[in-house]
Amino acid sequence: MNLTQEVKSIRVIGRFCLRMTILVVFAAFGHIGFARSLTALLGMSAVLSAMLATIKRERLLGSSLNHWDEMTVYAALGCLVAGFDGYSVPI
DSSP, rough: OOHHHHHHHHHHHHHHHHHHHHHHHHHHHHHTHHHHHHHHHHHHHHHHHHHHHHHHHTOOTOOOOHHHHHHHHHHHHHEEEEEHHTOOOOO
C-alpha cells in the first residue's frame, strides 16, 4: 500500500493519541500510583515501538513519522513523568 508521507504521519499521530489514552486509563487504576504506573507503561510502550520498528525495518530518521519517533516520545514522556515523581527511571 503506497501512502503519502503526510497520511503516514497522520496515522502515527492518531495511533499515538489512542495509545496514550489507553495508557493513562490503565495508569489511573494502577495500585502503585498513577505516576509510577504511567512511567512503567511508557517504558513498555517504548520497548514495544522499538521492536515493531525493527520488525517492520523502518528507517530511523525517515522523512515521515514512524515507530522510532513514537519510541522516542514514549521514552521522553517516561523520563519526564519519573522526574516529576522523584524516582529513578526504570527504562
